[in-house]
Amino acid sequence: MMPELKQFPDKPNTAIQPGKCEGQAGQQSHAIAIIGAGFSGTMAAIRLRRALPPNCVIYLIERTGRFARGLAYIESSAPHLLNVRAANMSAFPEDPGHFDRWVERESVKFPGELRRTKAGTFATRRFYGRYLRALLFDEMRASGGRVRLIADEVVGLDQLPDGWRLLCASGHDIVAAGVVLASGNLPSNRPCDGVVFYDPWTPSAIASLHPGEPVLIVGTGLTMVDLALGMHGQGFRGPIFAVSRRGLIPERHDVVDRPWPASAFTTEERHSALALLRRVRVQVREAAAQGIGWRAVIDGLRPVTAELWRGLPLEQRQRFLRHARPYWDVHRHRLAPSAADIFDAMIASGALRLKRGRVRDVRTADGQAAVTLESHTGGQLETLTVQRVIFATGLEGARANHGLVARLLDTGLVRTDQQGLGLEVTEALEIVNSQGVPAPRMWALGPIVRGVFWECLAVPDIRVQAQQIGVVVAEQIVPLPATSMA
Ligand SMILES: Cc1cc2nc3c(=O)[nH]c(=O)nc-3n(C[C@H](O)[C@H](O)[C@H](O)COP(=O)(O)OP(=O)(O)OC[C@H]3O[C@@H](n4cnc5c(N)ncnc54)[C@H](O)[C@@H]3O)c2cc1C
The missing domain is CATH 3.50.50.60 (FAD/NAD(P)-binding domain)
Incomplete structure (x- = not known):
């Protein structure tokens, strides 16, 4: 049965009001606040609910009032398809068939939401949004009220001795021991004249x-x-x-019936964008000689892409962005x-x-x-x-956004990655401040950290980061005695 999702406001102005904030400035708080409730924020909430001690509250804060949708999976009359096969869209890396099974159950009621092709099954993006909402709904029920939705925009952050105060557009403050930034794709805020x-x-x-x-x-x-x-x-x-x-x-996607795992790269290849690309071309030829198409070679690179990206010197990453990115994008995102x-x-x-x-x-x-x-x-x-x-030229980088991220940059609580694509984080997803040190108990995941990992724009990568958020946040949040709970 499709869960009843009435608790989920799906339009602005049907907001769940934050009400009185939990905890006061200066008090210890059990809460973790997640800014943004697209795929990244929703999955972070689910992972944190499972990883944190039972007396921790998780606030999921979304400015549009649409939870578990984000930019990509909104309810829309246009049946846009996912650009990733259903078989690779599970929200849980440890259970790769999770979405597939949900699709098989639910598509009986919504047959128009699927396209079965010889290259695989593709669901609509709005159907994926329903999957995400169902996951969040189940988690909220299991949490006994520990996962709380707040429809508001976070406009600023103040550092407190034991955590953070989140300043919201509504005028409310939220006090939390830690903050997870999941503000996602940063649309341009340049003014629109209607043309x-x-x-x-x-x-x-x-x-x-x-x-x-x-x-x-x-x-x-x-x-x-x-x-x-x-x-x-x-x-x-x-x-x-x-x-x-x-x-x-x-x-376009096509049948990939045999995988082609990436082979080891030499040190020289790891330090040169050009040498890496040459090697990939060689691999494409080798695969073709065995009757395996280029798609398998590109897909085989996915598990090592972030590591290769991080290993490239800055000027080589910039070379890649200038010259090779369009070729990479059209082959990689099909x-x-x-x-x-x-x-x-x-x-x-x-x-x-x-x-x-x-x-x-x-x-x-x-x-x-x-x-x-x-x-x-x-x-x-x-x-x-x-x-x-x-x-439609892609994301303009963290500086182009005039919202929260720009404000955090101005106050030095965060800094951009070396390419200026998003924010700098450590390997453990801790946000790095303008002094170059991890800000206390502040993490980020999803497209906002793409400058550091490159391959973290889509579900198969973000779901791994969400799992990691559960682990790294739990390591730093010491359970307070139940009596001191807000
Ligand atoms: C059109 C489109 C189609 C895509 N299709 C696919 C696909 O088929 N398969 C795939 O794997 N990936 C796809 N992607 C990639 C997609 O980016 C990721 O899958 C994922 O949805 C990113 O989620 P996110 O939560 O990080 O970002 P977003 O979806 O951008 O969500 C961020 C949320 O944070 C909220 N927010 C931002 N700032 C604040 C604030 N200050 N206070 C409160 N809330 C805030 C925003 O309102 C938004 O809802 C697509 C992306 C786009 C844009």
């Missing part, structure tokens, strides 16, 4: 389009495909232009076959037109944008007049 959108995930980015008038998407990765399929699903038939310097688009079919048909019909080049200038007037593109070979300029420009 140019810097946040591709805001629903208004593809709303209210005029039929027949062109749209330009800057970026040609998975987010672009999502936007294009979203527009297609709404009946918009283009033309949609999509531009990027190399014009590369995500590959499309479900049925989504790829629709996308290919859009290209074939001319509804979607790919361009190679870069945006030189964007001018808006009278509800339209004139966008000057420079060809990838340089020199040649072309101006497109479009009704909308949507930037």
Whole structure:
């Protein structure tokens, strides 16, 4: 039975109010506060509930009021598919078949939420959101009230002698012994004038389009495909232009019937992005000689990617980001076959037109944008007049966000990783402050730490970090006597 999820507010303004805060400043608190209730925060709450002593309270704080959804798994009318097979989307690394079994049970009631292909089964993202919510719901029941949901935005943190005071947008404070930052993907906060959108995930980015008038998407990765399929699903038939310097688009999933585990890399390869990539190409050729496709080689790298990334000197990581990242991304983050079919048909019909080049200038007037593109070979300029420009160029880095993370950076409680992609953490996921030392009892996981681990954007990696959070937080939280509980 699908659990009854009435306790879960799914819209802003149906918030569970925090009420009076637990504990007062200066008092010891048994609470751990998790900021953000997407996949990372939800799984951290589940792991902490299981790992911490029974008198610890876990606050799961979410600014949208939508718990266990995050950016990726919101309830939506568009049946966007996961880009990872159901077989690899279990929330628990120690139980890889967990999601698959849930899907088999629940899909009887919701058959439209699955696509079975020869490359594997793919569920919709909204269905995955229901899975996550069901997990959180079960955990809340098991917790006897120890997991508490708070619909609020954390806008600042004050350090206390024994923990943290979280300052919320509602004016409430929450006192906790430790804080887990799970604020996830950092959308751009650049202002939107109704024509140019810097946040591709805001629903208004593809709303209210005029039929027949062109749209330009800057970026040609998975987010672009999502936007294009979203527009297609709404009946918009283009033309949609999509531009990027190399014009590369995500590959599709296919059958991977034999694995190709990564072989050992030499010290020279471990210190050079170019040597690493050459070696991967050699492995692709070796695999092909045995009838194994490149997808198995790329998938085989997953368990060692974070270690390889951390071992590369900074200038080599920067080289990778400048030159190789687009090639890596299109091979590594692939499309479900049925989504790829629709996308290919859009290209074939001319509804979607790919361009190679870069945006030189964007001018808006009278509800339209004139966008000057420079060809990838340089020199040649072309101006497109479009009704909308949507930037889908990936995350802009921690500095571009004006919210909590930017404030924490300003106060020196956190610092960016060396590439500026997110926040610096230790291997044990402790947040590193501006002095270069771990801030006391403050951890982070998920896309916000991608600069340190690189491979921590998707479920198969974040679920391992959540498991680790359970262990490292429990090590530092000494149970207080039951009598001193708030
Ligand atoms: C469109 C899209 C599709 C994806 N598809 C897949 C897929 O198919 N398979 C896969 O494995 N991965 C996918 N991913 C990767 C995805 O990033 C991860 O799977 C995962 O969902 C990241 O979760 P998160 O909780 O870290 O971040 P988010 O989902 O971004 O959640 C962070 C949450 O924190 C909240 N928050 C932020 N700041 C505050 C604050 N100050 N106070 C309170 N709340 C706050 C936000 O409102 C948000 O709900 C996709 C990502 C996107 C964007």
